[in-house]
Amino acid sequence: MSAVPYSLKSYNTFQIDHSCAELIHAESKAKLISTCLELYRGDQDFLVLGGGSNIVLTEDYLGTVVHVETKGVEFSEDDEYHYLSVAAGENWHELVVTTLSMSISGLENLALIPGTVGAAPIQNIGAYGVELMQLCDWVEYLDLRTGGLKRLTAQECLFKYRDSIFKGDLLTCAVITGVGLKLSKQWQPVISYGPLRAFEKGSVTAKQIFDCICNMRNTKLPNPDVLGNAGSFFKNPIVSRAVFDSLVENHPGIVGYPMDDDSIKLAAGWLIDRAGLKCLKVGDAAVHEQQALVLVNMGQARGKDVTQLARQVIRAVAGRYGIELEAEPRIIGANGERELADD
Structure with a gap:
């Protein structure tokens, strides 16, 4: 392992200037799996990091940081649902934008939540009346104990408010590799919070909800690129x-x-x-x-x-x-x- 410290300032949205002993970029699912298994089996300390939007670094980290950079979104559908299979390293907000551009509704209330798709199930992200648990189909993860990939249904993820099995029983032995989303074609707007109440349920569009939420967030919440923060603390x-x-x-x-x-x-x-x-x-x-x-x-x-x-x-x-x-x-x-x- 290199003795040269690697700065993590640009890898955490608080912009806190701490470092790690080694930084590995996992651009592919295969590299993410092989890297994490090698570190785990070698009994080495490592931290899997996505967008860095939900951490506070208090010291220089003495282990290896594995930065998840995997990309890919696959779409399919049936008569009732749109199905998305999304790589863990995809940016969450960019996914929301992509679905809207394809006239797929359901994610608009979760606009501008920072971080990656792989981090979303861990704390069951939510905003303005919608939580990931309502949209999640499955979560795929690497089981570090067995070296195999496993897939949990949304029910098996034990989602609760800002909580999941990945913060409990699987905290130290799972690396999320992908997330499946299931979005109903019979879209029902969720407009029960704040300024969203001004919309009429029968006429509002997903794009209007998206624009309203982006405006609210940009007005109320500081841009982490300008003022370091981790969103709602x-x-x-x-x-x-x-x-x-x-x-x-x-x-x-x-x-x-x-x-x-x-x-x-x-x-x-x-x-x-x-x-x-x-x-x-x-x-x-x-x-x-x-x-x-x-x-x-x-x-x-x-x-x-x-x-x-x-x-x-x-x-x-x-x-x-x-x-x-x-x-x-x-x-x-x-x-x-x-x-x-x-x-």
């Missing part, structure tokens, strides 16, 4: 109806969205904003002035600045509302993933 906490009713009594105006099981999803950005934390800074890491759910790199932030800031936000929200926020991004230290509280 905290999960929206889910509480019982009873807890929500109690919060409403003490904090009128608190924002919550009913879930199918009668629980309530709270707006974490509202909690952070109303706790007076907008623009809070640690070093060059800050709570974004326009969207409190986003932590940003103002220029020269270290990963440890970001994690310290995140812990301050969590403590402040817990102290004010009794609600414990959870971070979405993975925290990566010198030897791999670690807990936010341990950094």
